[in-house]
Amino acid sequence: MFFATIIIGFCLLITIACQSNSYDTSCICTQASSNGTFCWAWKCRTDQVTKCFPNDATVELIETRQRIPMKNLNIGDQILVDIDQNGQRIYESIYAFIHASENGIYDYLKITVDKNLEQPLIISSNHLIFRFNQTKPCFAGHLEVGDQLQIISKDSTYQAGTIIDIRLIKSQGFYAPLTRSGKLFVDGILVSNYALVANHQLAHLVIQPYRWGIQLLGSSSSYSEHIHWYCQILYNMVEKINKWLFSVDLYDGYVTVSYL
Secondary structure: OHHHHHHHHHHHHOOOOOOOOOOOEEEEEEEEOOOOOOEEEEEEEEOOOOOEEOOOOEEEEOOOOOEEEHHHOOOOOEEEEEEOOOOOEEEEEEEEEEEEEEEEEEEEEEEEEOOOOOOOEEEOOOEEEOEOOOOOOEEHHHOOOOOEEEEEOOOOOEEEEEEEEEEEEEEEEEEEEEEOOOEEEEOOEEEEEEEOEOOHHHHHHHOHHHHHHHHHHOOOOOOOOOOOHHHHHHHHHHHHHHHHOOOOOEOOOEEEEEEO
C-alpha cells in the first residue's frame, strides 16, 4: 500500500520536459490505475507557438485524389476542403502559407480515430479542429478520448470518427496552408486553417484583407519559416485587446493526453 501511494504521488508530480526549438511541455497524471503503476490520462501545459502540421501530415490533391505529405505541397495546389450534400468532393487552391519549413523537430499531438486508422492526425495543440456535427471548432489540445471528429466515409459523406488515443510526439517541420474557405482535410480529418484564437469565423474574417492582397498582387511561389507580418500584427493586436480591453478566447496552453 505504501509503495502504491509513492507511485501515485510520483505520477501526480512527474514533469515531462520536452526540450526542442518549439516549446516545453510539463504534465501531471490525472487518471492512474488502482495500484498506481500506470497512468492513462495526463493534463499538460505548454508554451507552444503556432506550428500547425508537420512534414508528414497529408492532404488530398484534386489531380490524383490521393494524399501527399505537406512537405510536397506547393502554393496553387488544389486540396480537399469539404464534401457537399451530394457527396461531391470540394477542392480549393492553397493561396499562401502563414509560415512553413521542412527543418527542425517540434512537438505535436498524435490523435488516433477509430474509423481513420490509415494515418493518425498529427496537429499542434493550439490549432482549431472541427468536432462531428459542430460548426464551431475547438483547440486540438482540448480534445479528449471519446470525442468525435469529422471524417469522410467510403461513400464520400461525413461521418463521426471517435478519438481512441491522444499522445504527445515529436515530428519534423511545420506547415500552415491557407485556403479560401478557411478549412481543409488533414490526414482525412476536417480542420481549420487557424490557430491560437478560438473563434474560427473571426479569424477567417480578419485575414480577408490578406486574401485580397494576394488576389491583387499575386502570391510568391515560395514560403517562409517566419509568420507572415500581417498575421503577426493581427495576433499582437489580439493580445493587446485581450490584455487591456476585453477578454478574447485565446489558447490557454493546456493539453489532454490519454490512452485507452
